[in-house]
Amino acid sequence: MWFRALHWYYKVDSERERTYMYSCVMSGTIFGIQGVLIQVEADLSDGLPGFHMVGYLSGEVRESSERIRTAIRNSGYELPPKRVVINLSPADIRKNGAGFDLPIAVAMLISMGYIPETYTRDILFLGELGLNGAILPMNGVLAIVDEAVKHGCRMVVVSRENAKEAALIPDIHVIGVDSLCELVKLLNKNIREVLTEENVLEENTSCLVEGLSDYDMEQLAESEHVVILESDPEHFRKTADDPLPEVDFKDFKGQPLVRRAMEIAASGMHNLLMTGPPGAGKTMAAKCLTGILPELTLEESMEITKIYSIRGLFDSTDGLLKNRPFRAPHHTITPTSLIGGGVFPVPGEITLAHHGVLFLDELPEFNKNVIEVLRQPLEDGRVVVNRLQASYEFPADVMLVAAMNPCPCGCYPDRKRCNCSFQQIRNYQGRISRAILDRMDLMLRIQPVGYADILGEQKEEDSLSIRKRIVALHKLQKQRYQAYGYLFNSQLDMDGIRKYCCLDRESKDYMQSIFETHDLSARGYHRLLKLARTIADMDHSDHIEIRHLSEAAAYRIYDQHKDPYAVPPQDHSYGTRRRNR
């Protein structure tokens, strides 16, 4: 009120001139996958007319000066010939994204006296501007709003398209506005007072109109330019019926091994590698997998939705994401786009597949170093991208599903069709390093089905009933590992293995014989135990028994690079002299 009085005082005093002053509004940007609040300050002062922006800005933010000035003029406000200084603070965070247009414009309008300063306090502004003054949607609203709520902000102004997305965060009022002049009209009423009177809202503008006594009622009643939403924690659950899977397992006929292995993989979130000729059903099997995985929990969903929002992949019409993500990047992908990175690091495909499935079809066709960068994320469940100013951590807790042909032509071991030499086959399979193979818990071969199976009168179990079993198993694991901070058997650490994967004397002996016949590595041994734990869970058995171990061994052990193929020492290569006895 004090400012308002001052403002009127000056206005009365100098008739034609408005007062110009300092103003400040709240906005935010994305840092990695985190929202960060940014203070936008504007100052209009006497001096040579000009427009200056400071505060460690990236190119797109710097460009916004032209957009903002044009938008303000086109919205019908007069730009005074003054020296304008805009500062975005804190100054040590790089500001990127187009979301600063709106807050800067609002700050300027406050300074110019078109909006009372008190009314905009503690409101978060996010949005891009068009030259005609339209407020456009932007990426990453969800993460920024979430951060703002944590800092006590209770109201946010975004573009109408972003309103629903922002309203997914609990405890916040969201105002979605179409254009700058609408916003100015709205902000000239004290919305906050109106909203706290609890006579609002839910997409119903008439309620708002009643609260705003001195607003042009008729205009707003017909206006479709403003949406005011109250955030709705139930939003997530409202549309959460069981969605039907895209590809159902009941259509997957005559391949019992695949069905079994898929169920094991989904139950413990184990990595999976499928090998088989083209057309055998590898890709279809992978698609079926999404249908049998349990839905995301609210926390998981919030985490993933934020990431999708940042990458601009989130469609807010259906609320938060419910299905586990399934990402299938093409094999021409670069290492950076797979694990994330860039000058200002953004999350990659593996982070987009967080809590879900990362499917790499035709694995040997991927660039060698693309596959190799997966090593560390697959072990740690996160990606760390280091830059000079900061290191960014992206979650990457994925279930890796990969598919490959056994040889260049794809038909091996069917020697009637495959004419590849052993050298070719070995080279092809050798493109996947031992280190990556070691991280695959289930390795399974898929062979094409016969005609009888395709016709298939035989009824197979459908995805929904498989999913029911898996949901129960996920619950069981969650309960068991409550104190440990992980969810699934595949994530067990050493302590967990010691505690939950203990073997009795008999199975220890058996394990020893497996270890010796197959020449296991330490990691291979532990992965085998974790897999056996999942199989035991599926069998409702508290202890891992021989039958579980042996089944796990059938999937886990893959003697692809056995001894004769080991690379000989260098002095024994072709054509060079071999003589050192």
Add this chain to the structure above:
Amino acid sequence: MEEEFYFYFLTCLWSLTPINLHEIVQHYGGAKAFYQASDYSTLPKRTANTIIRIKQDPAVYQYWENYVRWSREDCMENTEALQMSDQRSVQLHERFIPCTSPDYPKELLQLPDYPYGIYIEGRLPGEYAGDETKASPRVAIVGARNCTTYGRELAYRFAKELAMNGCMVISGLASGIDGAAHQGCLDGNGYTLGILGSGIHTIYPRENYRLYRDMADRGGILSEYPPELKPLSHLFPRRNRLISMLADYVLVVEARKKSGSLITVDYALEQGKAVGAVPGRPCDDLSEGCNYLIRQGAACIVDTEDILEEFFDSIRLQDMKHEAMKVNLSLGLAPKEKKVYSVLRLEPQFLDDIIAALDLPVWETISILSELEVKGVIKQDPHQFYYRLY
């Protein structure tokens, strides 16, 4: 030494066919005369040009120099050992043996185009473990490189059983059947000789690297080409005449109708050796050659005894199969394991098909298969294709 050099020189002329070389050498009246001849004009022009080119190649001298140096080193290394033990038991690693040497295998001299010298790493069949086995029968096992798992297992088993019954196994150290035969013989503690189509310093194919090392230690590797010669496809059929000549019996395991194995058989028939073939299913590409041979009158070999009968009056079989059966019984497979085992075949079968053939739950079939594998009665190749061994 002098004389050796001329023969060494002749082996460097590998680009000439052996029969051509023999003609030329005879034309000039011996190796020495040929080397020292100044005028090659009395030969057909094309051949003469080749010879002149090769003789002027400095590599010829380089080979020779190296070879002399290495031999000298070897001799020095071996002097002490020579003093300490019998000459035979000393492992002579690499040698060049000219055709005039008493060590040169006598059988080869019967060939019209015998090699003028051979390079040998390890031991020759005649030098193997003293007098007793000197007369031990030699069986050549040949077959396709691109063979089936079944064929490989079969070659391995034949070789192992032959070795256990005192036979030597000769083959071409190629991938597939050849490699399996050598490996089987080594595992049966027998002597095996590999005859290469490249120089003995060239390990080809690379997958046989370990086998190659073992054979150099416990068997022998022989070649008629200079040590550093790279594998050249047109040189491979030529060495087949040595395989069949050094063997008493040629066994073909898996062969296509047009293949190197049948070339070996042709040589064997020319040289008057006995030939046997393992029958295969008709219509199978890889058994076509074998079945053809049997139709032409080759012995039909289904068991190691069939070959041993040729050499021994009373067969004292130390058969792996019988042993295996015993092991099998003593292991005492559980009823369910027997059930799964009975479904398996000798050729690899995909896991889905095995599951389909049984009415056990999926998980049970898989875990039983895995247990059987640990027990060593079945194997998988490639991954999740199972076959039984006995």
